[in-house]
Amino acid sequence: MSAQIINGKAIAEEMLDQIKSRINQRLNSGKRAPSLAVILVGADPASSIYVRNKRLACEKVGINSIAYDLVSDIKESELFALIQKLNEDETIDGILVQSPLPSQIDEKLIIENINPTKDVDGFHPYNIGRLAIRQPTLRSCTPFGVIKMLNSVNIELKGLDAVVVGVSNHVGRPMALELLLAGCTVTSCHRHTKDLQSNIARADLVVAAAGKAGLIKGEWIKPGAIVVDIGINRLDSGKICGDVDFESAKDRAAWITPVPGGVGPMTVATLMENTLLAMELRGI
Ligand code: NAD
Secondary structure (H helix, E strand, C coil), rough: CCCCEEHHHHHHHHHHHHHHHHHHHHHCCCCCCCEEEEEEEEECCHHHHHHHHHHHHHHHCCEEEEEEECCCCCCHHHHHHHHHHHHCCCCCCCEEECCCCCCCCHHHHHHCCCCCHHHCCCCHHHHHHHHHHCCCCCCHHHHHHHHHHHHHHCCCCCCCEEEECCCCCCCCCCCHHHHHHHHCCCEECCCCCCCHHHHCCCCCCCEEECCCCCCCCCCHCCCCEEEEEEEECCCCCCCCCCCEEEHHHCCCCCEECCCCCCHHHHHHHHHHHHHHHHHHHHHC
């Protein structure tokens, strides 16, 4: 068997086209464009690339992105003051703080200080809580992007045995909550899981989010399973790869996402949609 490759890039492009036309409709009816404040602290190369992609996507769909490129030794209190200002600014619809943040800044506190109605990353405890009680509003971009991607190729999630590898607040945990909401029977694996292989081997759906190149071997995958690889790892050669050994896994899976070109573009497209949604939910 050779798996069908899920082209996240193409699905995300379609999403961006739709978002662009929704924004154009707003403009035609005399409303303003959505606006997203993008905060980058320091010059971490990977973060700079992610932020650039997000800003380019804003440009593509007609979201006004406002750049806050801050020095790496900025004081926590200064960042709080900026967040407060953006929370109160009626012309700002979304606030994104690119992680990781430097060690003098408590990322958890920063997220908690973002007004949940402008939390377009879907990281605020309020938004995670709403997802947990099956009343989602602004949903974490990567996990929700995965759901949208699977829906768009008509994969029925209800009843699947899903295994999520990774339990971080930003990715693995909300991913498990999304799959639970979609009707899967969900197992969360993490660095203390005793036997990762046997968990993977019984999964109808594997979602990898560990950030470990080659962690999941192709021969572990149940024949006919769906494999979603969220991991982004840079090898010494400079090549980007996921957590799943793609070449061997694609011979067993029914569906598989590539890295790059799979989940990454869906994350960015979902961020754009969240920004538009945040504006609409505030009745603007
Ligand atoms: P993280 O380091 O915060 O969390 C990693 C998780 O993996 C932890 O819960 C840990 O327990 C688990 N883990 C680590 N080693 C393991 C092992 N050997 N077996 C089982 N579980 C193990 O990372 P994160 O922020 O959740 O990101 C995970 C990966 O997803 C990274 O590669 C990151 O770059 C990528 N990512 C991709 C996107 C995207 O849009 N595609 C978005 C965000 C993050």
